[in-house]
Amino acid sequence: MIPPYYLTIGxxxxxxxxxxxxxxxxxxxxGQVSLGHAAFMAIGAYTSALVTRNLHFPFWLAMPTAAxxxxxxxxxxxxxxxRLKEDFLAITTMGLNFIVIGILLYAPFFGRALGIGDIPVxxxxxxxxxxxxxxCMCLALVAAAIVLLWWLQRSWIGLAWRGVREAxxxxxxxxxxxxxxxxxxxxxxxxxxxxxGSLYAHFLLFITPYDFGFPLSIQILTLAVLGGxxxxxxxxxxxxxxxxxxxxxRFIQDYRMLTYGLLLVFVMLYQPQGLFGHKSFIMRHLKxxxxxx
Amino acid sequence: xxxxxxxxxxxxxxxxxxxxSNVSLHLExxxxxxxxxxxxxxxxxxxxxxxxxxxxxxxxxxxxxxEIQGQKPYRIAQKGIGRxxxxxxxxxxxxxxxxxxxxxxxxxxxRPGCFKxxxxxQFADKARELLALVGLGDYADWEAKDLSLAYQRRMEIARAxxxxxxxxxxxxxAAGLTHEESMELIEMIRQLQKEGKSIILxxxxxxxxxxxxxxxxxxxHGELISEGSPDAVQQDQCVIEAYLGSE
Amino acid sequence: xxxxxxxxxTGTTLGSIYALISIGMTMVYGLLKILHVAHASVYVLGxxxxxxxxxxxxxxxLSFPAAAAGCAVFGYLMYIFFYRRVQxxxxxxxxxxxxxxxxxxxxxxxxxxxxxxISFKYxxxxxxxxxxxxxxxxxxxLVIGSALVLLVMVWLVxxxxxxxxxxxxxxxxxxxxxxxxxxANYYFGLNFMFGSALAGIAGVLVGLYYAAVNANMGExxxxKVFVVMVLGGxxxxxxxxIAAYLLGLSETLIISYLxxxxxxxxxxxxxxxLVLIFMPSGVMGKRK
Numbered sequence: 010m011i012p013p014y015y016l017t018i019g020x021x022x023x024x025x026x027x028x029x030x031x032x033x034x035x036x037x038x039x040g041q042v043s044l045g046h047a048a049f050m051a052i053g054a055y056t057s058a059l060v061t062r063n064l065h066f067p068f069w070l071a072m073p074t075a076a077x078x079x080x081x082x083x084x085x086x087x088x089x090x091x092r093l094k095e096d097f098l099a100i101t102t103m104g105l106n107f108i109v110i111g112i113l114l115y116a117p118f119f120g121r122a123l124g125i126g127d128i129p130v131x132x133x134x135x136x137x138x139x140x141x142x143x144x145c146m147c148l149a150l151v152a153a154a155i156v157l158l159w160w161l162q163r164s165w166i167g168l169a170w171r172g173v174r175e176a177x178x179x180x181x182x183x184x185x186x187x188x189x190x191x192x193x194x195x196x197x198x199x200x201x202x203x204x205x206g207s208l209y210a211h212f213l214l215f216i217t218p219y220d221f222g223f224p225l226s227i228q229i230l231t232l233a234v235l236g237g238x239x240x241x242x243x244x245x246x247x248x249x250x251x252x253x254x255x256x257x258x259r260f261i262q263d264y265r266m267l268t269y270g271l272l273l274v275f276v277m278l279y280q281p282q283g284l285f286g287h288k289s290f291i292m293r294h295l296k297x298x299x300x301x302x
Numbered sequence: 303x304x305x306x307x308x309x310x311x312x313x314x315x316x317x318x319x320x321x322x323s324n325v326s327l328h329l330e331x332x333x334x335x336x337x338x339x340x341x342x343x344x345x346x347x348x349x350x351x352x353x354x355x356x357x358x359x360x361x362x363x364x365x366x367x368x369e370i371q372g373q374k375p376y377r378i379a380q381k382g383i384g385r386x387x388x389x390x391x392x393x394x395x396x397x398x399x400x401x402x403x404x405x406x407x408x409x410x411x412x413r414p415g416c417f418k419x420x421x422x423x424q425f426a427d428k429a430r431e432l433l434a435l436v437g438l439g440d441y442a443d444w445e446a447k448d449l450s451l452a453y454q455r456r457m458e459i460a461r462a463x464x465x466x467x468x469x470x471x472x473x474x475x476a477a478g479l480t481h482e483e484s485m486e487l488i489e490m491i492r493q494l495q496k497e498g499k500s501i502i503l504x505x506x507x508x509x510x511x512x513x514x515x516x517x518x519x520x521x522x523h524g525e526l527i528s529e530g531s532p533d534a535v536q537q538d539q540c541v542i543e544a545y546l547g548s549e
Numbered sequence: 550x551x552x553x554x555x556x557x558x559t560g561t562t563l564g565s566i567y568a569l570i571s572i573g574m575t576m577v578y579g580l581l582k583i584l585h586v587a588h589a590s591v592y593v594l595g596x597x598x599x600x601x602x603x604x605x606x607x608x609x610x611l612s613f614p615a616a617a618a619g620c621a622v623f624g625y626l627m628y629i630f631f632y633r634r635v636q637x638x639x640x641x642x643x644x645x646x647x648x649x650x651x652x653x654x655x656x657x658x659x660x661x662x663x664x665x666x667i668s669f670k671y672x673x674x675x676x677x678x679x680x681x682x683x684x685x686x687x688x689x690x691l692v693i694g695s696a697l698v699l700l701v702m703v704w705l706v707x708x709x710x711x712x713x714x715x716x717x718x719x720x721x722x723x724x725x726x727x728x729x730x731x732x733a734n735y736y737f738g739l740n741f742m743f744g745s746a747l748a749g750i751a752g753v754l755v756g757l758y759y760a761a762v763n764a765n766m767g768e769x770x771x772x773k774v775f776v777v778m779v780l781g782g783x784x785x786x787x788x789x790x791i792a793a794y795l796l797g798l799s800e801t802l803i804i805s806y807l808x809x810x811x812x813x814x815x816x817x818x819x820x821x822x823l824v825l826i827f828m829p830s831g832v833m834g835k836r837k
Contacts, residue, residue: 036641042641042644042645044648089822089825089826092825092826093825094640095639095640095641096583096584096640096641096644097779097825099584099641099644100584100775100779100821101821101822101825103772103775104772104775104818104819104821104822105818105822107772107818108818108819108822160417161417163419163420163421164416164417164418164419164420165407165410165411165415165416165417165418165420166411166416166417167420168400168403168404168407168420169404169407169411169416171393171396171400171404172393172404175393175394175395175396176391176393176394178355178375179387179391179393180393180404181354181355181374181375181376181379182353182354182355182375182376182379182385183376183379183404183405183408183461183464183465184376184379184380184405184407184408184411184465185376185404185407185408185411186374186376186411186412187376189412190411224652227648227652230645230648234645263660264656264660265656266652266653266655266656267652267653267656267657267660269649269652269653270648270649270650270651270652270653270654270655270656271649271653272649273645273646273648273649273652274631274646274649274650274653277635277642277643277645277646277649278631278634278635278646281638281642287395
């Protein structure tokens with residue numbers, strides 16, 4: 010049988026891929042940056058934990074409920090974003106992170122600093138999922154998410170999103186209701202983050218507000234930035250690399266935030282499209298040269 | 303017959319600056335209007351108000367009997383008014399086809415069909431047709447940023463046409479074109495008219511403006527100082543002074 | 550009544566610190582339209598430099614110029630190496646760079662100095678001043694006094710020197726400014742130096758006020774500075790100063806009378822989000 014250690018890593022890779030993709034959707038399609046995405050993960054995690062433990066929801070229902078709750082707040086954020094420039098939206102998302110954590114820390118309903126424990130082990134069709142089965146389910150969800158995003162990207166919605174990202178005002182004049190598509194990107198992005206939170210809660214079976222602070226938001230951002238916002242493979246690769254590499258380079262654990270910080274700085278300075286983004290150094294050497302004009 | 307577009311007493315103030323003041327014009331179906339005037343006269347601001355980028359401070363814009371001033375640009379585009387920009391604004395990293403499809407999508411974005419693949423043949427071919435119309439058939443798959451400025455201009459026209467508009471606003475489309483290219487442009491404008499479209503053009507190139515416009519409006523410092531047939535306007539004293547005075 | 554006056558004094562002290570830290574960031578934003586998140590790290594550096602200087606020389610008064618100079622250089626280097634290259638890109642890129650720098654430096658401080666507070670105790674010769682029910686400690690006097698002096702100096706520099714006017718001109722329109730012979734990058738660098746020096750001094754003041762220096766002290770203030778900037782109207786120095794004092798006072802008063810119903814930081818953020826939504830140009834509006 011597969012050793013539990015690999016099952017754990019695998020599950021975290023899946024969760025991180027979902028988180029990285031969620032940032033990718035927001036940045037790549039709505040052109041916004043979120044510095045507080047951990048807040049949506051928290052909303053998803055707490056919702057999922059509470060509805061299964063207190064309301065005895067079945068796990069397969071708890072997941073979409075978690076995504077839904079996160080998306081509702083995401084919708085609110087999307088509406089706010091219409092009035093703010095991108096850098097100020099980024100700061101607002103940071104503030105949102107603090108506010109959400111603050112509420113989770115202070116409200117007795119959420120267990121305050123002790124968080125929520127005794128989260129029921131997820132079960133489908135009456136059968137408690139083993140770690141291995143849970144991982145398989147996570148992989149299936151990741152695959153579904155990738156397919157969904159790929160499909161959206163190729164559709165008119167995807168084209169509208171590209172217009173919003175490239176030149177929002179011009180897109181408007183060409184008939185794109187940019188507000189609607191920005192909000193849609195927020196909803197999709199936050200729903201994914203909420204889903205990731207639900208998986209997290211049912212994997213660890215115990216969550217506290219400290220799990221979802223600003224440092225986590227930065228880590229999520231780094232996953233996506235490293236691989237390249239605006240593509241699908243970028244965040245996936247970034248998540249895989251940054252989840253697995255620290256396991257091999259154990260000493261990095263002590264310097265984690267330093268590494269993430271420097272990664273953000275240097276990727277943005279030299280390869281803002283991400284290591285695997287559009288026409289990045291790596292991609293240019295992997296793909297044969299296209300005929301140029 | 304009712305005019306297609308009626309602009310009445312349109313004014314735009316930016317704080318203390320009056321960009322457009324009390325301008326009125328009307329456009330009949332299948333008509334070509336020209337708007338000329340020295341730099342800074344407010345011509346592009348006028349276009350911006352008609353296409354919804356700015357809301358006027360005062361005045362009314364009526365399109366097919368419906369008041370559209372202050373509406374969002376995407377609504378006005380969907381209703382059938384397309385435009386190009388004085389300084390080209392292509393979607394740089396998208397191909398010419400994708401640029402045109404962006405506008406063509408206005409028929410799909412708000413419908414259930416928005417989940418369809420936008421590069422499907424039934425859509426992509428339409429985009430290629432429009433690009434062929436403006437002479438960019440061979441460059442359809444080029445990225446917009448790789449096109450020359452003159453070709454980007456043409457692409458903008460194809461893009462505006464993708465809205466299937468009744469009115470096209472052309473903002474200085476002839477700028478920087480050679481004499482031959484200007485003639486091609488005039489030919490294209492006449493062709494569009496034959497197909498039932500109405501055109502308003504802002505032009506600095508006097509030859510083009512005089513040649514193709516059926517009626518001219520002259521703006522200076524935000525105000526309408528003259529209007530009429532090209533010949534009449536050419537001899538209008540106010541117009542001559544406005545141009546000479548600004549040299 | 551006593552409590553109220555105490556709160557006033559505390560609030561003013563807090564406001565002074567907010568003001569000194571926020572000015573640097575507002576000035577950079579006004580000029581470059583970049584949210585210089587890493588500015589909070591400069592302030593922490595100032596506190597450490599001040600502490601080190603004090604330990605080495607035994608003189609608290611030397612700590613101030615040492616911190617100011619060290620931070621000025623540091624700020625300038627940050628501009629040269631990290632921001633100058635990307636100052637014309639979409640604002641998200643320098644923003645993320647700033648955040649990366651802030652995170653990295655926070656960790657670097659933790660690694661260098663440990664996660665625990667280091668004592669920065671200084672006993673003043675005089676005791677607290679008491680006039681009736683008005684009570685103010687020497688530390689508070691130092692903070693408020695320094696802030697007043699420095700703020701006057703800032704006003705003078707921004708409005709009365711050629712550099713300050715160049716900042717204002719470059720803020721209005723960089724291309725115009727460059728056209729008439731202002732070497733914009735030079736003045737931007739100076740701007741960074743000036744704001745960083747102020748933050749460095751603020752760092753020393755905070756270290757003395759709380760009698761401790763800590764690698765994490767930047768985090769709380771980093772977020773507060775955004776709130777101050779938004780409340781005060783982005784890029785407006787006078788608005789920022791007023792907003793700083795308003796925030797310091799309201800935080801102190803709210804917590805004193807209503808208790809900690811939310812973490813203090815969350816209060817500031819809720820305020821900021823409300824202002825961003827309903828009064829996007831801040832309390833003072835954009836400086837023309």
